[in-house]
Amino acid sequence: MNETIVSMQGICKSFPGVKALDNVHFELRSGEVMALLGENGAGKSTLMKILSGVYTRDSGTVEIFGQQCGDLNTKQAQALGVAIIHQELNMCPHLTVAENMFLGREKKKGFMIDMKAMETEAAQILSDLKIDISPSEMVGNLPVSKQQMVEIAKALSINAKVLIMDEPTSALTAKEIDELFRIIKRLRADGCGIVYISHRLEELQHIVDRVTIMRDGQYITSMNFQDATMDEIITHMVGREIKEKFPRVECQKGEKIFEVKNLNAGRMVRDINFEVYAGEIVGFAGLMGAGRTETTRAIFGVDPKSSGELIVDGKTVTVNNPMDAIRAGIVLAPEDRKKDGLCTKLPIRENIALPNLDLLCNPIGVVSKKKEDAMCDKAVKDLHIKTPNVEVDAGSLSGGNQQKVVVGKWLARDSRVVIFDEPTRGIDVAAKVEIYNLMNQLKQQGIAVMFVSSEMPEVMGIADRIIVMCDGRITGEVMARETTQAEILTLATRFENKFAEDAV
């Protein structure tokens, strides 16, 4: 027991433009639960994807059960006993539990599938784990928590000895978490090594033996959980270097422009209330899955709201779809450029014109070439979009320039509220600064700017006021200049205590 089963040394991994991992060490022993902690973008997922063969490393060594491993693919990693349970479960909902567990390695009798043998074996594994699920149940009929158990059972059925769990409790209730912890403890007793990735620091005490902390793609420290205090862990997580300079502009705070009251839209948007004033940028900080994107989508009318009032310039506006929002002067530059922001097959010109055709068309709907060219030329010039001409496919631009097109679409019209959702993700530093400058410009023009970002230094550097969200709720509001990273992270991890609820 307790010998080292996974040893990763000096792991480096770069993606175009980013060094995701820089000389990272990681060790896992048998019979322990290891929490892998770090902020968004610290490199936890990348590291685990290398271990499970999804990515290949640029350099460094990986040893699994004392065996040196070259470049792994997922199949080889599985054969070595590494299984990863993703946050989004990978199950075929229309197949039964047993069919899912044996997917791709079905038992056969001659030409036929041996359903009986599969179900018997599945039942054996499930009962070993004391999981009460019938192997012939359709997976789609099970609640998420049970599906997760099936994933774990599947991992064990291929003799996994290293189990990686990415945010396994995010969708579970207190009772289900108890059940999951019981199974994890059971696996630990059997000598499995478990890597546990979670933002919910408060649950670690129930389960974790050691922690490894990463930050900015670097290994920071490992320690026994017993020896560490929460404050110590948070301090290690946050000390991010602030490398960039942020061009903050001072502005007189003006009158109230935008107000959101009692906004509710599903589990990820719960009772949201906030105000934005002229001359300020309001940052929205939080961890992945905190409900910030969902909030912006609900405001913009993309997703339906169950309740809530939006007030622009003192007037209540009804927003049931993006058209309403645009008409009310609210615009959104969405998080995922390729998926939500751009028509990549269309030229820059048509992308910029798309939401502004009402301004560019004559009454019968014919687009004025002259106005359109003028609008596009202005956008390209104002935003410094680097392109030979505006007829180039938007998809062929670099990330930064694509983002500028997404933003440029909205700056061509007089909006009152501009929402930026992760505008700087995946773009280079120069382009980032241009986006910051743009936000500052809007702020100076007295337009309400909402700035959603998972990069804490950037929110602190650009926003004037920061609203922190966690689990679909606003958990705090701080002034950017007076706060610390630790304070924001503490607010961002203020989950409803599921255990306390249970006790009451």
Added chain:
Amino acid sequence: MSTLTENKKKKTAIRGLGAAMIGFAGWAVLLVVFGMIDPNILKWTNILNLLRSMAKYLLVGVGQSVILITGNIDLSIGSVVAMSAMISATMMSKGISIIVAVLVSLVCCLVVGVINGVLVGKFKLPPFIATLGTMFCARGVAYMANNNRNTDAIASGIGKEAGESFQNFFYYGKTLGVYNAFWIAFVIFLVVFFIMSKTRTGRHIYAIGSNVEAAKLSGVNVFATTTKTYLISAFCSFVVGLILCAQASMGNMEAGVSYEMYGVAAGVIGGISPLGGTGLLLGAFAGAGVWQTLENGLGIIGAPVGIQRIVIGVIVTGAVLIDVVVRQGVIGKKAKK
């Protein structure tokens, strides 16, 4: 410097022109090849016939291409053609005036378009299934229009003179030396081409085909736009129905079978990707021309029907294959980087 960018602008301004031009080039090559085999094919009378017969393919090509550009498909085209022909012919053969017959027929066809638009745009049914349903229903209506029989001659109801003027207007008559059927199709083609390239609706259609999420987040009304595309398609089918009715001087219940697929073929040969977002409607013109020339030329040189079908099949699939291979080539390269 400024002239350089101006030049570049002009060159790239009409997107999809390349693919459409390849379609026209293919058409020209076909004509030359057929002309070498049998010079009669290039005689003016045959060219006139070719253009006239091409009208129906051009129209279904235009209708289907607009749908393809949104990334959807309309399988009901052929049935709407039959519906249009049967409803108008039935009414005319029973003595109802041309205007009324045509208007009633138009309304019925547009209703199918609206239903398609609602099913696909509002309820998000897969367009293949939604329009498969309306395909069967519209064909059923075509059968029921005259009690499961083809109609009598339209002249028997509205009189010989009116019947002839209807037939001349839609098919047999000539304007400026070219048959009216071609002119009608050509004018509709120009109007739709204008809508697609110069108007807000056209922009919305391309945007939906390229990225429906981004379009929605840019304030495009996806439902309304999708419905408009199915209305355009239904209108084109309606006109084809009138042309067939005028040609045969009666309504045929089996008119227009597989026309939706001829429409796909015309669009695809002209470089309109069935994956949506790209392609120039001009391509559908070339596609319809290629299609009709193959049919006409292979018929005149006496190729067996079986050979005709095989040649046409190879060309259609080949065109899509090239489209897909080119796309995958581009994507593959990106992935390797």
